[in-house]
Structures are given as structure tokens and as C-alpha cells.
Amino acid sequence: MTDQTVTFRVRRHQPGQEDAWQEYPVAVHPGMTVLDGLQQIKEQQDSSLAWRHSCRMGICGSCGMVINGQPGLACNTQVLDISDRRISLEPLSNFPVARDLVPDLEPMFDKHRSIKPFLIAGQQDGDEPLRQSPRQLTDYLQFSYCIKCGACMAACPTLASDADFLGPMPLTAAHRYNRDSRDDGFDQRKQSLGDHHSISHCHYAAECSKVCPKGVDPAKAIQYLKRDLVLDLVGLRRRPGPVPQGSPGTPRDDIPKAPEFTVKKP
Amino acid sequence: MAVSEKTMRPSGILRWLGGGRRGLEGYLYVIHRISGLALLMFLMMHVFFTGVRLLGEEAWSGLMEMANNPVLHFLEYLVYVAFAFHAVNGLRLIIIELAFGIGPPDEPVYPYKGSIHKQRPLMLIAMVIVGILIFAGGFDLVAMGH
Amino acid sequence: MAREVIHDVLILGSGLAGLRAAVEIARRVEGADIGLVSKVQLMRAHSVCAEGGTGAVLREDLGDSLDLHAWDTVKGSDFLADQDVVYRFVEQSPKEIHQLDRWGLPWSRTEDGHILQRDFGGHSYPRATMAADKTGFFEMQTLYDTLQQHGGCARYDEVFASRILVNDEGRFLGLSVIDMASGEMLTLRGRALLIATGGAGTLYGFTTYSDTVSGDGLAMAYRAGLALEDTEFIQFHPTGLIPSGILMTEGCRGEGGYLRNNQGERFMQHYAASKMELAPRDIISRAMMTEILEGRGFHQDGELDHLQLDMTHLGAERIHQRLPLIREVAMKFIGMDPVDTPVPVRPVAHYSMGGIETDIDGACTAPGIWAAGEAACVSLHGANRLGTNSTAECLVWGAICGEKIAGFLGEEPGLPDLPADLVAAEESRIFEGLLGPGGSASPFEIRHQLRDAMDQHLGVYRDGASMQQGLDKVRELKAAFKDVQVEDKSRVYNTNLVRALELENLLDLAEVAVASALAREESRGAHARTDFPDRDDDNWLKHTLVRQAGDGLDIRYKPVAITHWEPVERKY
Known part of the structure; x- marks a missing residue:
């Protein structure tokens, strides 16, 4: 494997100071991710560089940053896929920055909480099985893939000019629970979706769907949510299809029995 | 070794343009909002100038005389362009916002192709119509000479 | 002097066990004042990386039984598991599955609406209850979301705990923590503590663990005088992706994937002929290392020798529906689509069976401290854990500890002085x-x-x-x-x-x-x-117990609870 040098251009931020671009030459080999590159900088060049990271497999959502002008995950992006000369790294836009590549995501978490992102149902307790058909599952499954990395929020042009806009991630979460066949919370959730910093402010730039690393497609969720709200207004909104009736399964005959107990109970 | 230079993060509306690379729909969003603002400003000016009639026949024809020049005709044409775009793209948005043209919810398969891909033909048709309208309007401006 | 904040209970760690306990306490104690301390943001904990499924007996009508799940677990543990603990576990686990169903977890479904389960290593019935191959992620999401409806939970995100404070009698007093956002040191006081900080897998270079899993809770408990139990048992998962070590779930084999050596042979026939690729992890990992050491692995310069995980016969549809994350990861990280290419894998450090010594209720020997999940050693997994039992353990003992802590708070224990x-x-x-x-x-x-x-x-x-x-x-x-x-x-x-x-x-x-x-x-x-x-x-x-003794170690042992089955030869 041959290494080649790629320049990492990083937007540094220290509290109370002006931002500064800083450049680091990084020896890159095929298969190396942006996250690996940052790690190399930290270990060999500048231990003060700060960013979030954890799972390194694109599922924890920690390492969201703007890579060559596009929000994405550092762990998920291979350096040589995007450039063999230089790449630029910035903290997620539309968020305050704590330090270097560490954005303050609290505003997103707060907005997420405000749309009641949980199942609102009559019966929350109990251990009797519930039923849901694969079709009912598909109705919302895609929108539950969200890893809360903030890439969509950073890409959203409405959020850029209206910091109070709920944004793609919370709106998608609202739709995800609205469309769950086990949920009865539509009426409660629509209260928080009504004001003008909310869903009516999305004009389908679809940037969120373009940058989402997990295929969640927030733009799609938001348009469905709009349709549901309109249909609800004229009394035509339908609940997700009927709950399937389970059939008694056929017992399997290839399952062994547990061996007899060999310890005598006192 | 590390090199550094100072910089500022863009803020507010500047981030529409400075927020990074956008997709086609992203640029349409920006143009749609700017054309909307432009049309709103035109409308206010229009109401204001039409109000000049209240000042009498003479003031009005004076204003009309002044308005009859190529620069203003071109500006009028720009208003028309903004209108053509905003109207047709607005119709497209209304269609999408009722969730037509973006397909049913489905299990995403990597590499992910989202709703943008599904509704792109609609966007292209809308832009072709916008193009035709702009061209027709421009033809009108040049050929008819007013 | 560090600022002091007082809560009723502190939960250290925001993974599955920590969140499950937080929800349990919040719903049991009206107005409970919980401090949820985590060195990462909520929803970033390593539990999101759990993939294959959660073990639970859901279909006794189709032939599964609690006894069978218990037997599989005991046999899988090489008879080192405490069997009373195992029974507690198998009885509680199905309840957790249905509870999460009611909190909105998107379990995969059969056509008639039942929760879908698949085969997993060492289990005699397909009882890996699954949400595609993102089970841990969805469990975390469901618990995080459910927690949003309960007030009273103070979040200390990105707050690094550096010391568990105990008094001379070992009674819990509080935590010394560093708020990473400000660099300020705080003292968090609480009547009770739950340690749910996960295992210690980043001890290894080639590992499935997230970068942030560093066994902080274990080490702090150890320094606070608690015993660490059975820490020599570290699980190597058979299928870590080359070169990063990212986990390729056991579900790949549960769905029918094969392991092949460089002769193209399904070598497991020589090691566990009846279970083949679905033998327990320790057996497969040893088989793979033997194959590699005897020269039947694939060799590529600059990389670790490896074997192949072959899913090409499963078909695109099955992989898209049941292993979407595996496919996404393989394509993103090594540019291979498992639908048509076998992926390179080798055994990888994956799980610590050991942990902080607790009793069957998750209580530690120090008053006021509980431990749950991978950080704890309640002795469920013995010498080898079965796949699917870890997420289930987190849920079960998260709930049990939550319940016990709620009861403890009900007794209104005092807050001892902090020197x-x-x-x-x-x-x-x-x-x-x-x-x-x-x-x-x-x-x-x-x-x-x-x-x-x-x-x-x-x-x-x-x-x-x-x-x-x-x-x-x-x-x-x-x-x-x-x-x-x-x-x-x-x-x-x-x-x-x-x-x-x-x-x-x-x-x-x-x-x-x-x-x-x-x-x-x-x-x-x-x-x-x-x-x-x-x-x-x-x-x-017997179980190993290690305590800190000055600069050295004090190693002792305690017996295994054999309540149902005497040890027999372990063969698959």
C-alpha cells in the first residue's frame, strides 16, 4: 500500500478567539477515513485538535462535520474518495461551536424533545404481545433510522436564516411516531407543529435528504407530515392500516428439549 | 507542520449561499425565496407608483414617460422572469408538499436514493416550462420592442 | 473547591442498561431526581453498535422454552454461569421485549404481525429477537425517546467521571466529574449510584468496541475497593471486518452465512459438526485461529490474515431486509457488497464477560452502589457469553436495578457526609x-x-x-x-x-x-x-475476584451457583 499526502484544512475554534484555518499534511492510504486522518493529526502533530467520535462505523452519530462543504460523518467518509490533494473540515453549520470541530447540538436535542418523540398510547405498560404488520412497519421504519448526527440540520437552508425553525430531524421524528400503528399521539403532536417556525417553513430544498448518511430522507417525512396535517384539517386523515390477526403457528418438531435437571432441589 | 490563518463563519442569509455545496433543489430553494422577496418588493413599488394617479393626470403621464426606457423594460422583464419561476416552481412545490411524486415509504437500500431522485423528473419538467416562459417573454421583449 | 450538586440517584453511563434503569426509576418514583452522567452525548453510547438481536423466549407455542434458553446459556458459559441468575434472566427477558414493543421499538415482523426472531450461535431455537441488524440502536433510540416524556432527569452529557467517592465503610458518597464543555470539576452527590459504563474492549487494538469504551466504571469501582470478577474471560467475536475490526453480526451466520478458509471449505465441520457456523463464539473463534495458524487463511501484505464470511448464496432481498447495516458497512468501508462478494473477517475482541461483582439483583458489595450491563458481572455469561444475551442482560438488569434503586430511595436513606x-x-x-x-x-x-x-x-x-x-x-x-x-x-x-x-x-x-x-x-x-x-x-x-491491595492485586475465588445442572462435557 502506498501512502500519499493529503492536506487536511481544519477550521479551528477556541472560545473567545477568532476562527482560524489550520493545515496539516496527512499520510493517507487507501481505505483510510477522515476520522483516521484526524486521529493521525492528534497523535503525531497536534494533540489539541478536538472533535467527537465513538463507534467509527456510522451508527452513533458523533462525528458529524462539514467535509469539503458537505455535512457528513467523518468515520463514514474515505479520504481518497473525495480528494487526493486536500480536504476541508469545518464544524456543523447552523450550530454554535464549542471548540474546533465540536458543535453544540443542544438546540437540536431540545427541539427534538419538544415534538414529543415517544409513543403516546393508552396502554404503555403490560407484557402482552402487540401486533404490527410488515407493511405498517415500513410506513415509519425508514424515518426511525435517524442517528441524530445533525448533518441534516447543518444542511438546512431554512435553519440557516431562522434559528428557531424546528428543522428536519425533529420533524422527521414527529412523523415517525405519527405513522406508528401503535401510536395515538397525532393530536398532541400537531400542537407543537403548528407555529410558523415549524413545518410550514420547509420549502423542500431537500438538502437534508441529500446529506443524510443513513438514508432517512427527512424531506420525504416532512412532506408526508404536511399531507397528514392537511388531511387532518379536512377530516380525511386515515390511521395506518388494520392490525393483522395472528395465526396460531405450527410447532416445530426439530427443537430439542432441555436436559433433565441433574441437581436435586432441597 | 500546521499553518494557520484567521477566518469568520458566514451567518444568516449568507449561509444560503455560503453553507456549502448544494444540490439542484437546494439552489432552486434559494432562487425561489429570493424571487419571492423580489416579487414582494415589486408589488409594493407597483402599489406605490400606481398611487401616483391620485396626484392627477399630469403627474401620472410624467411618470409613464419616465418609465418608458429600455432599462426599465429590462427590469420589468426580470420581474416577469421572477414571476415565471416563482409561479411554476411554486406549483411544483405544492404538488410535492402534498406528498405526490416522492413515492411511498420504503426500506432504504444502500447506496441511498431518496425522494429527491423520485421527484426529479417533476423538477425538470417544471424547469423546462420556466425556461420556455422566460424565453418567450424575452422574445416578446426583443421582437416587439417595447 | 468543586461545586456540589445533589441528586437522589446518579446513573453513570447512558447505554442500554443506564437508560433502562433511568426509565424504570422515573416511572416508579414520582418526581425522582436522577442525574444521568455520561462522557458522551445521549444516544452515542456503544450499545447502538449491537446488531444481531436480543435473546428472549417468545414462542413457547412453537417449541421454545425457558428451560431451553437457560440450558443453552449455561452450556454456552462452559458451566461457569450462576444458574439461579440464568433463570432470573430467561424469565425476565421476554417481558422486556414486550415492554419495548409498547414503547415503540420497530421490531421486525412476520407476515401475521409477530415479532421476528432469527437463529444465533449456541441457541437451540431461533430466539434472537431482531430489529433488522440494528437491534441495539433501536433499543437505545426507544429508551432515549421514552425517557423524554419523564421529567426529573438531569442530563450530564459529556461529563467525565474520574472518581467514585466512598467513605471508610465503603458507603457511596458521590462522584468527582469533569464537565468537558467547561473544564470545570463538579462533585455530584447521590444516595445511590448505578454503574453502567460497559466493558473494557479498547484494551485491544483489533476490536469491535467504539473508541470511547474504556472501562471507566470498572476501573473506578476497582480503585474504590470493589472486586472485579472473572475479567480473564474476554470474548473474541468470530467475525470482525478486516482491517478495522467493525462487527459483522453473528446474524450473518444466523441468516445462513458460511465461514470459509482459503480452500473454499466450510471448516467448521471439523470443529462443531452439528452446529457448524452457529456454534458458540469461543468455539468458532478458536477454530478460525487454528485455521489461520495452520496456514489456511487468506494472506494479504500489510493486513492481518483472515478468513471469509460468505453470504453470497443468501440473495439480495434477504440481505437488504435483514442485514442492511452489514451491507452498508461492508460497502462503505471496504467497497465490497456482501450480496455478491464474501467479506474478509477474523476473530476480534468483543465483550468482557467479567465485571464488577454484584449479587443477583445487581447490588454491589458497597452499600448504595449497583452495577448493570457489561460493567457488571452478575455471572450470567460465565466463561463465554451467547450472542443476544448481552443486550437482553442490559435490559433485564437495567430494569431490576432501577426497581431496586427505586425501592432503596423509598426508604429515604440519608446522605452521608463527604470529607x-x-x-x-x-x-x-x-x-x-x-x-x-x-x-x-x-x-x-x-x-x-x-x-x-x-x-x-x-x-x-x-x-x-x-x-x-x-x-x-x-x-x-x-x-x-x-x-x-x-x-x-x-x-x-x-x-x-x-x-x-x-x-x-x-x-x-x-x-x-x-x-x-x-x-x-x-x-x-x-x-x-x-x-x-x-x-x-x-x-x-469458581469465579475469580480481584481487589486492589496497595500497589498489587488480591486475587480470591468464590463458588459458582449450580442450582439445576451439574457440569457435563461441552460438545456441539
Whole structure:
């Protein structure tokens, strides 16, 4: 494997100071991710560089940053896929920055909480099985893939000019629970979706769907949510299809029995 | 070794343009909002100038005389362009916002192709119509000479 | 002096066990004041990486039974699991599945709406309850979302706990923590503590663990005088993706995937003919290492030797529906689509069976402290954990500990006095010691050496001489750490400082693990010694307990609870 040098251009931020671009030459080999590159900088060049990271497999959502002008995950992006000369790294836009590549995501978490992102149902307790058909599952499954990395929020042009806009991630979460066949919370959730910093402010730039690393497609969720709200207004909104009736399964005959107990109970 | 230079993060509306690379729909969003603002400003000016009639026949024809020049005709044409775009793209948005043209919810398969891909033909048709309208309007401006 | 904040209960760790306990306490105690302390943001914990499924008996009508799940677990553990604990577990686990269903978890479904389950290694019935191959992620999401409807939970996101404060009687007093956003040191006081910080897998270089899993809770508990149990048993998952170690779920084989050597042969027929690729993990990992050591692996310059995980016969539709994350990861990280290409894998450090010693209710020996999840050793997994039992354990003991802590709070225990010198000592250790001037050893260098040593000396196969070398190396590195240098002196979001503190924890845990392994002169489950190749029930059917004793270790043993089945030969 041959290494080649790629320049990492990083937007540094220290509290109370002006931002500064800083450049680091990084020896890159095929298969190396942006996250690996940052790690190399930290270990060999500048231990003060700060960013979030954890799972390194694109599922924890920690390492969201703007890579060559596009929000994405550092762990998920291979350096040589995007450039063999230089790449630029910035903290997620539309968020305050704590330090270097560490954005303050609290505003997103707060907005997420405000749309009641949980199942609102009559019966929350109990251990009797519930039923849901694969079709009912598909109705919302895609929108539950969200890893809360903030890439969509950073890409959203409405959020850029209206910091109070709920944004793609919370709106998608609202739709995800609205469309769950086990949920009865539509009426409660629509209260928080009504004001003008909310869903009516999305004009389908679809940037969120373009940058989402997990295929969640927030733009799609938001348009469905709009349709549901309109249909609800004229009394035509339908609940997700009927709950399937389970059939008694056929017992399997290839399952062994547990061996007899060999310890005598006192 | 590390090199550094100072910089500022863009803020507010500047981030529409400075927020990074956008997709086609992203640029349409920006143009749609700017054309909307432009049309709103035109409308206010229009109401204001039409109000000049209240000042009498003479003031009005004076204003009309002044308005009859190529620069203003071109500006009028720009208003028309903004209108053509905003109207047709607005119709497209209304269609999408009722969730037509973006397909049913489905299990995403990597590499992910989202709703943008599904509704792109609609966007292209809308832009072709916008193009035709702009061209027709421009033809009108040049050929008819007013 | 550090600012002091008082809560009723502190939960350290925001993974599955921590969140499950938080929800349980919140719904049981009206107005409970919970401090949820985590060094990462909520929803970033390593639990999101759990993929394949959660073990639970849901279909007794189709032939599964609690006894069978218990037997599979006990046999899988190589008879080191406490069997009363196993029964508690299998009874509770199905309830957790249905509870999560009511909280909105998107379980995969059969056509008639039942929750879908698939085959997993060592289980006699397909009881890996699944949400595609993102089960852990969805469990975390569901618990996080459910927690949003309960007030009273103070979140300490990105707050690194550096010390568990206990008094002379061992009673829990509070936590010394560093708020990473401000660099400020806080003292969090609480009547009760739940440690749910996960395992210690980043001890190894080639591992499935997230970068942030560093066994902080284990190490702090150890330094606070609690015993660590069975830490020599470290699970190597058979299928870690080359070169990163990212987990390829056992569900790949549960869905029918094959393991092949460089002859194209399904080599498991020589090691576990009846179970083949669905034998327990320790057996498959040993088989794979044997294949590799005997030259039947694939070799590529600059990479670890590996074998192939072949899913090409499963068909695109099955993989898209049931293994979407696996496919996404393989394509993103190595550019291979498992639908038409076998992926390169080899055994990878994955799970710590051991942990903080607790009783069957998750209570530690120190009053006021509980532990749950991978951080705890309630003795469910014994010498080898079965796949799907870890997420289930987190849920079950998260709920049990939550219930017990709620009961404890109901007794209105007092808040013992906190001696001021305890906090002052910790402050000076961090701010004058680590952040002060001086020091020359690079924490990155020590960490690399530690990981290399662990990869080399405490792997799938072990022997006494090699482990002794490993122990010497770890002690050498521990000594080197005393002179560690934290270059970044800034207070705000100082990841350099945090990495150094994590390293300190890892070094302590490495010493405990290697010393425990060296002491256990037999082979059992995941602890396979070439110099003692057989299981020795006469001398070693017992749990290892390690306490800190001055600068050294105090190793003791305690018996295994054999309540249902006497140990027999373990064959698949």
C-alpha cells in the first residue's frame, strides 16, 4: 500500500478567539477515513485538535462535520474518495461551536424533545404481545433510522436564516411516531407543529435528504407530515392500516428439549 | 507542520449561499425565496407608483414617460422572469408538499436514493416550462420592442 | 473547591442498561431526581453498535422454552454461569421485549404481525429477537425517546467521571466529574449510584468496541475497593471486518452465512459438526485461529490474515431486509457488497464477560452502589457469553436495578457526609498532576503499546509464559504512565486530558485481566490455554475476584451457583 499526502484544512475554534484555518499534511492510504486522518493529526502533530467520535462505523452519530462543504460523518467518509490533494473540515453549520470541530447540538436535542418523540398510547405498560404488520412497519421504519448526527440540520437552508425553525430531524421524528400503528399521539403532536417556525417553513430544498448518511430522507417525512396535517384539517386523515390477526403457528418438531435437571432441589 | 490563518463563519442569509455545496433543489430553494422577496418588493413599488394617479393626470403621464426606457423594460422583464419561476416552481412545490411524486415509504437500500431522485423528473419538467416562459417573454421583449 | 450538586440517584453511563434503569426509576418514583452522567452525548453510547438481536423466549407455542434458553446459556458459559441468575434472566427477558414493543421499538415482523426472531450461535431455537441488524440502536433510540416524556432527569452529557467517592465503610458518597464543555470539576452527590459504563474492549487494538469504551466504571469501582470478577474471560467475536475490526453480526451466520478458509471449505465441520457456523463464539473463534495458524487463511501484505464470511448464496432481498447495516458497512468501508462478494473477517475482541461483582439483583458489595450491563458481572455469561444475551442482560438488569434503586430511595436513606479532603485530592490529581507542567511520556504511545501487548499476549489462545510477558509489559506501561504528559492545557473540551484518564483506567484493567488469566490454570470458555488445554472442574469451577491491595492485586475465588445442572462435557 502506498501512502500519499493529503492536506487536511481544519477550521479551528477556541472560545473567545477568532476562527482560524489550520493545515496539516496527512499520510493517507487507501481505505483510510477522515476520522483516521484526524486521529493521525492528534497523535503525531497536534494533540489539541478536538472533535467527537465513538463507534467509527456510522451508527452513533458523533462525528458529524462539514467535509469539503458537505455535512457528513467523518468515520463514514474515505479520504481518497473525495480528494487526493486536500480536504476541508469545518464544524456543523447552523450550530454554535464549542471548540474546533465540536458543535453544540443542544438546540437540536431540545427541539427534538419538544415534538414529543415517544409513543403516546393508552396502554404503555403490560407484557402482552402487540401486533404490527410488515407493511405498517415500513410506513415509519425508514424515518426511525435517524442517528441524530445533525448533518441534516447543518444542511438546512431554512435553519440557516431562522434559528428557531424546528428543522428536519425533529420533524422527521414527529412523523415517525405519527405513522406508528401503535401510536395515538397525532393530536398532541400537531400542537407543537403548528407555529410558523415549524413545518410550514420547509420549502423542500431537500438538502437534508441529500446529506443524510443513513438514508432517512427527512424531506420525504416532512412532506408526508404536511399531507397528514392537511388531511387532518379536512377530516380525511386515515390511521395506518388494520392490525393483522395472528395465526396460531405450527410447532416445530426439530427443537430439542432441555436436559433433565441433574441437581436435586432441597 | 500546521499553518494557520484567521477566518469568520458566514451567518444568516449568507449561509444560503455560503453553507456549502448544494444540490439542484437546494439552489432552486434559494432562487425561489429570493424571487419571492423580489416579487414582494415589486408589488409594493407597483402599489406605490400606481398611487401616483391620485396626484392627477399630469403627474401620472410624467411618470409613464419616465418609465418608458429600455432599462426599465429590462427590469420589468426580470420581474416577469421572477414571476415565471416563482409561479411554476411554486406549483411544483405544492404538488410535492402534498406528498405526490416522492413515492411511498420504503426500506432504504444502500447506496441511498431518496425522494429527491423520485421527484426529479417533476423538477425538470417544471424547469423546462420556466425556461420556455422566460424565453418567450424575452422574445416578446426583443421582437416587439417595447 | 468543586461545586456540589445533589441528586437522589446518579446513573453513570447512558447505554442500554443506564437508560433502562433511568426509565424504570422515573416511572416508579414520582418526581425522582436522577442525574444521568455520561462522557458522551445521549444516544452515542456503544450499545447502538449491537446488531444481531436480543435473546428472549417468545414462542413457547412453537417449541421454545425457558428451560431451553437457560440450558443453552449455561452450556454456552462452559458451566461457569450462576444458574439461579440464568433463570432470573430467561424469565425476565421476554417481558422486556414486550415492554419495548409498547414503547415503540420497530421490531421486525412476520407476515401475521409477530415479532421476528432469527437463529444465533449456541441457541437451540431461533430466539434472537431482531430489529433488522440494528437491534441495539433501536433499543437505545426507544429508551432515549421514552425517557423524554419523564421529567426529573438531569442530563450530564459529556461529563467525565474520574472518581467514585466512598467513605471508610465503603458507603457511596458521590462522584468527582469533569464537565468537558467547561473544564470545570463538579462533585455530584447521590444516595445511590448505578454503574453502567460497559466493558473494557479498547484494551485491544483489533476490536469491535467504539473508541470511547474504556472501562471507566470498572476501573473506578476497582480503585474504590470493589472486586472485579472473572475479567480473564474476554470474548473474541468470530467475525470482525478486516482491517478495522467493525462487527459483522453473528446474524450473518444466523441468516445462513458460511465461514470459509482459503480452500473454499466450510471448516467448521471439523470443529462443531452439528452446529457448524452457529456454534458458540469461543468455539468458532478458536477454530478460525487454528485455521489461520495452520496456514489456511487468506494472506494479504500489510493486513492481518483472515478468513471469509460468505453470504453470497443468501440473495439480495434477504440481505437488504435483514442485514442492511452489514451491507452498508461492508460497502462503505471496504467497497465490497456482501450480496455478491464474501467479506474478509477474523476473530476480534468483543465483550468482557467479567465485571464488577454484584449479587443477583445487581447490588454491589458497597452499600448504595449497583452495577448493570457489561460493567457488571452478575455471572450470567460465565466463561463465554451467547450472542443476544448481552443486550437482553442490559435490559433485564437495567430494569431490576432501577426497581431496586427505586425501592432503596423509598426508604429515604440519608446522605452521608463527604470529607472535603477526598475532593481536594482528586482536584489536585487532575489539575496539578495531569494538567500541571512536566511529564514526558506520550499517552498515545503508551496506548499503542498497551493494545499491542494485549493483542499479542491475551488473545484467543493463551499460555503462561506469554501472559507473564504481557503482565510485565502492562506493569512497565503503568510505571511509564506516572510520567505522562497532557500537552493540551486548555479547559474547554480537552479530549487530550480525557484520553489520558481513559488510558489510566485501561492500564488498571489490563493488569487485572492478565493477572486473573495467568492465575487460572485451565481452559474454560473464552479462556483457552495451550499449556492447560482442559477444563478442570475439580479445581477451577469458581469465579475469580480481584481487589486492589496497595500497589498489587488480591486475587480470591468464590463458588459458582449450580442450582439445576451439574457440569457435563461441552460438545456441539
